Amino acid sequence: MKRLQAKPRFIPAGRVLDPLVIGSEPMKRPVTGVIPDATGKRPDSELDGADLPELAVRAASIRGDAHRHDGVPRRDAMGLWQIDESRLLACVAGGLADDALSHLGSAEACSAARRNLLSLLRHAEDGLPAEDFFGDVARDLTERAEREGVPADTLRTTLLTAIIDTDEHRAHVTRVGDGTAMLLREGVWTLCLPEETGTPAPGTLPEDSSRAESAIVDLRRGDMLLLCTGGLARPMRGEQVSEQVSAWWAQPTVPSLPEFFWQLSFRAEDHDDDRTAICAWRC
Template structure:
């Protein structure tokens, strides 16, 4: 045993760098201040990914520094599924911060999107019916609201969440995008970002209310994006979309994720964890590269 130990060489200690600070440094240092005291809490962070025929996927959802500091749960949720040999379904949801159980609504909305994927298509036609699809998701949230959590009744408002969904066809190089609320979809092509949904200027200046499921099924937006090899499609909550309004942040993410630079999973989690002053919300990103 002693001879064996003498022959062993100690592995060098690995150090993970602190998250990159982009722009001005936040005043509060990141801290985990205990487990959130909430029903069916979400893990602090999630990390997932896959390399599929024609597509590479990296996904991360992290609790914002404000929620960490206050000991609150992460209200974002995400999910992606391979539907068949060429199509991928990806979802990102953001539970409304003012609702105590919205993290349950966000998680349920993503699962429901997968369960109701067949309702995207009109019977007997090739057309897409996003309204029916989102109504089915809303119905599932309503059923969840009819139950109880730890003996307490849950109302539909308790589960309020935004939802953005992408159905990506790697063979046709096309993405069908649908959403209710302010979660975003953006296309990265040659390190240049382009929003996939048109911004409704008149709504942004007249109301601060965020459309959300299960009630706002009449507010479904849909768009179709043609892709090229080497593009990257991003689905994200406003915890990432808002800091991307800074040219410093969008340029850094473009440098990291442009030119078909698909990171390893630990690297991707570190990249999404960047810090920026005044941006401490939960942050979720699903990146899909056409390769």
């Protein structure tokens, strides 16, 4: 008897949902109008993450609608590296919007954080000044500017880093600039580094390496540490965005990588800047 061969089964392509609109519909559409032609241009978006013992990490950096519309490169950057079996290095950086090569500065700052890891560890473990680490990063930024043949201030950027230790259940956070670190505990957001009003504008690298801030954050089971640039921090000052993001990230189940990317891609009126976030859940 002739055996009939089973026909292959194909799953039809499903339509991916558009990003969630929170509040009023923004004017600009979330599509790429022009592919940027810029030195050191990086992809429109990045996605990364890992599921480690007692820690789940999701990271994404997304070009804002305004930069997509205008054909401008993504000026945010991020980095995520495993230091050893129990520690991670995470960093986010935001290039200054008025500098044409600031996308090079943010990417270089993240790479420099990894290159100068020993200096950062000496700060976290031995209490040496954070200014030493940021001074090393500033030196690397200045050298990159020299290689590009441009003034160092055209690579201006902010930098926020965290060494996350799963054995100690804590994170050592440090920054120059307006990068934001927040702890989500039982649905409530708490700033890890205070945002003070009425003070001078936040510093930037390479010129303000002495204006470093640091904090140690204890991570309880179920906590989530968020590192982000202003593209997420600013809309989260509004109640609608803050509550929606909390509803997503306070769930007992950590989002998958595609789900995390979709969540971070939400649209909100008057908030069309690049958006970068690294989230670390203690499981």
